[in-house]
Amino acid sequence: MFDPQITPVTKSQYLQYLRCKNAFHLVREGIIPKPLSSSYGGYLEWGDFLQLCRSQFKDSASIDKTLEREESIQKTQEWILEKKSIFHAHLRSKPFVSTVEYLEYDPDREGWILWDFRPIGSVKQDILRSFYFHKKVAEGMSLNVIGYKLIRIQTKYIFPGGPIYPEDYLLIEDITPRMESEWGTREEEWKPFLSEIERTNEQTVQFSFLDSKPSCRSLKSCWSPSHCAEGKENAKEIFDFRDSSELAKQWFALGYNSYESVPDSELTPIQKIQKQAHISGKTYFDRNAFESYLTNVTKTVAFLDFESINPYLPLYPSTRPFQHVPYLYSLHIWDTETDTLTHKTYLHEDVGTDPRLAVITQLQKDLPEGITIFSFNDFFEKLIIQETATAFPEFLEFWERIKSMFIDLAMPFKKLWIYHPGQNGKASLKEILPCFSTESHGGLSIREGQDANYQYLRLIKKQVTAEEKKRVLEDLKAYCKLDSYGLFLIYRMLLERLSVI
Numbered sequence: 347m348f349d350p351q352i353t354p355v356t357k358s359q360y361l362q363y364l365r366c367k368n369a370f371h372l373v374r375e376g377i378i379p380k381p382l383s384s385s386y387g388g389y390l391e392w393g394d395f396l397q398l399c400r401s402q403f404k405d406s407a408s409i410d411k412t413l414e415r416e417e418s419i420q421k422t423q424e425w426i427l428e429k430k431s432i433f434h435a436h437l438r439s440k441p442f443v444s445t446v447e448y449l450e451y452d453p454d455r456e457g458w459i460l461w462d463f464r465p466i467g468s469v470k471q472d473i474l475r476s477f478y479f480h481k482k483v484a485e486g487m488s489l490n491v492i493g494y495k496l497i498r499i500q501t502k503y504i505f506p507g508g509p510i511y512p513e514d515y516l517l518i519e520d521i522t523p524r525m526e527s528e529w530g531t532r533e534e535e536w537k538p539f540l541s542e543i544e545r546t547n548e549q550t551v552q553f554s555f556l557d558s559k560p561s562c563r564s565l566k567s568c569w570s571p572s573h574c575a576e577g578k579e580n581a582k583e584i585f586d587f588r589d590s591s592e593l594a595k596q597w598f599a600l601g602y603n604s605y606e607s608v609p610d611s612e613l614t615p616i617q618k619i620q621k622q623a624h625i626s627g628k629t630y631f632d633r634n635a636f637e638s639y640l641t642n643v644t645k646t647v648a649f650l651d652f653e654s655i656n657p658y659l660p661l662y663p664s665t666r667p668f669q670h671v672p673y674l675y676s677l678h679i680w681d682t683e684t685d686t687l688t689h690k691t692y693l694h695e696d697v698g699t700d701p702r703l704a705v706i707t708q709l710q711k712d713l714p715e716g717i718t719i720f721s722f723n724d725f726f727e728k729l730i731i732q733e734t735a736t737a738f739p740e741f742l743e744f745w746e747r748i749k750s751m752f753i754d755l756a757m758p759f760k761k762l763w764i765y766h767p768g769q770n771g772k773a774s775l776k777e778i779l780p781c782f783s784t785e786s787h788g789g790l791s792i793r794e795g796q797d798a799n800y801q802y803l804r805l806i807k808k809q810v811t812a813e814e815k816k817r818v819l820e821d822l823k824a825y826c827k828l829d830s831y832g833l834f835l836i837y838r839m840l841l842e843r844l845s846v847i
Contacts, residue, residue, distance in 0.1 A: 354443040355543065357479045361472055363539055366562045369569045371551045378570050390800070390807050391465065391659050398512045399463040399497045400433060403448065408433040415443070422449075426489070429453070439486025441543065446480050450495075457492030458484065465658045467501040467668065469521065477525060478532040493522045499667045505660035515667075556599055563591055565598065578603060583624075586771030587617045588762065616762045624767045631843055635763040640840070643753070644718045649678040649833035651721065652730050653798045653826050661806065662700040664737050672730045673701040673802055674822055676830040677712055682841070687834065693823055697805045706734045710744050717751065720833050722775045724754040755833055764840070775832055783835040785828065791817075792825040 353374065363370035373380045400406075407430045409418050418436035425432050426449075435449035448461035460480050464473060477494045484491050500517040525532075555565060555574040564585040565571055571579040581603035585594045593612075602608045605624040613621060623630045654670040655661075665671060677690040690712035694701030709731075713719070721727040728749060735745040758764050759773040766781035776794070780786045787793045792801060801818050804810055810818060 354438070355441050357444050357476055360479050360539060361475060363542070364475060364535055367542065368553045368555070368574050371546065372553070372570050372573060375551065377573065381569065390803050390809070391657055394659055395465050396463060398510065398516060401512050402497070402516070402518070403431065406431045406433055409436060437480070437483045437487060439483045442483045442486065444480050444483045452492060455492050457490040459493040459495055460484065460491060461495045461497065463497045466498050469496065469519070474525060474528060475532065475535065478536065482536065493520065494525045495520050499658055501667055503667060505663060505665050507663035510659065556595070563595060583770070584608060587613070587620055588771055589614065589616070619762055619765055620771065623765050627767055630762070630765040632763040633844065636758065636840060636844055639758060639763070644716065645683055646679065646681045646714065646717045647837065648713060648717055648719045649830045649837070650719050650727055651676050651826055651829040651833070652727055653795065653802070653822060654730060655799050655803050657803065662702065669733065670726070670730060671702060672705045672734065674826050675705060675709060676826040677709070678830045678834045679714065680834055689827065691823060691827060693819060695819060702734045703738055706731065706738060706741050710741065713748065715747070719748065719752045720755045720837060721752060722756045722833060724752045728752055755836060775829065778836065779832045782839045783832070785832060785835060787828060790825055790828065791821040798822055798825055
């Protein structure tokens with residue numbers, strides 16, 4: 347049981363409630379700690395983005411972020427009485443507190459406009475819900491809220507080089523009409539939230555996975571199965587069934603708690619394959635599908651993986667916000683007839699310069715002509731090369747020559763032409779590799795692409811020592827190398843199965 351007078355409700359908690367009522371209470375009551383959010387990337391650019399946004403306003407007060415919450419709230423209230431426009435305004439209307447990026451006073455209309463600054467390309471539902479939360483807190487303070495405005499990123503912006511000018515890069519959007527058109531929807535979300543706070547202030551909360559929001563579709567993503575599914579914590583595996591979505595929740599309600607327990611009549615053909623693989627402990631393999639899939643593969647094959655950054659503040663001329671810019675690749679080349687494996691790699695260590703030209707120049711040298719190129723989810727690798735060649739037209743012929751040679755090595759696992767029980771329904775390289783080899787990303791310092799993106803961005807932003815830079819560069823190469831080597835191991839495994847089975 348929580349006391350709203352002691353622990354205020356924040357905007358992030360409200361958004362969490364809309365996603366999962368159980369998680370809202372579990373964290374609010376201190377039953378479980380709030381999961382740590384990923385720190386990848388965002389804050390490295392946030393300061394510069396915020397400065398661009400704030401440059402659009404003159405003569406405004408700003409709450410110092412070093413102040414304690416109570417001091418911030420008091421200072422905000424003082425400036426509100428003086429009718430000052432305020433950056434980082436702290437509002438409180440018990441039991442709620444919120445922080446508004448910019449609270450603008452309009453003297454002509456004698457009202458307040460709520461502003462939000464978001465490094466995003468489109469308006470999401472959570473932004474509208476955030477504005478509504480701010481509105482409720484502001485109105486609880488008797489403020490006359492007259493408008494809602496958002497500063498976001500102009501996704502069509504092409505960076506010309508030099509300074510980024512806010513008028514070109516930022517998109518200022520008045521979303522007041524949209525907010526007003528959706529009052530009914532927002533109120534339908536808000537009223538149950540208020541009722542829930544009042545109800546749970548008087549009695550103990552009962553947690554149930556089945557009563558949670560529709561967005562909480564899987565017990566595997568539940569923050570605390572021991573509370574939400576007490577006694578059935580081990581029923582997670584039914585949520586591993588591919589494409590089960592809400593159906594798995596219905597199975598859970600019916601008492602099914604394992605692969606074996608779900609009747610075949612409830613399952614799709616793909617789900618039946620999964621069930622049988624888990625019951626037998628054996629790998630499913632569709633020989634006919636693979637023979638067709640590998641028909642035109644050349645005797646010498648390549649396995650290619652890129653690492654990239656995708657900053658929302660473009661760093662290099664002719665790039666867009668969020669565009670993936672390659673700085674590293676790993677390329678394994680295997681001659682199946684001689685069983686010779688060669689490794690090529692390029693990492694752009696001159697972090698102060700645009701890596702694209704150096705990357706594609708070296709790749710053109712390293713990649714033999716006329717051979718099959720395997721990548722995992724090859725759309726990404728092809729997009730990287732295509733966009734780089736577009737920026738440097740002398741490589742367009744190279745792109746045209748190789749684009750038809752790509753084969754997506756993720757496809758067989760997505761389509762369940764092969765399935766290992768250890769995949770637990772997943773089809774990512776990091777889940778697949780340990781199932782079919784002794785290799786794993788678990789022992790690496792960098793284990794996922796988001797972290798690789800973040801680490802290279804740290805180098806660019808000079809947030810590392812010389813010694814740390816050296817270590818990060820080695821970690822990046824090791825991570826990328828295992829990705830392309832993992833593709834080789836998987837492909838070799840497939841050929842061995844075709845020759846044996």
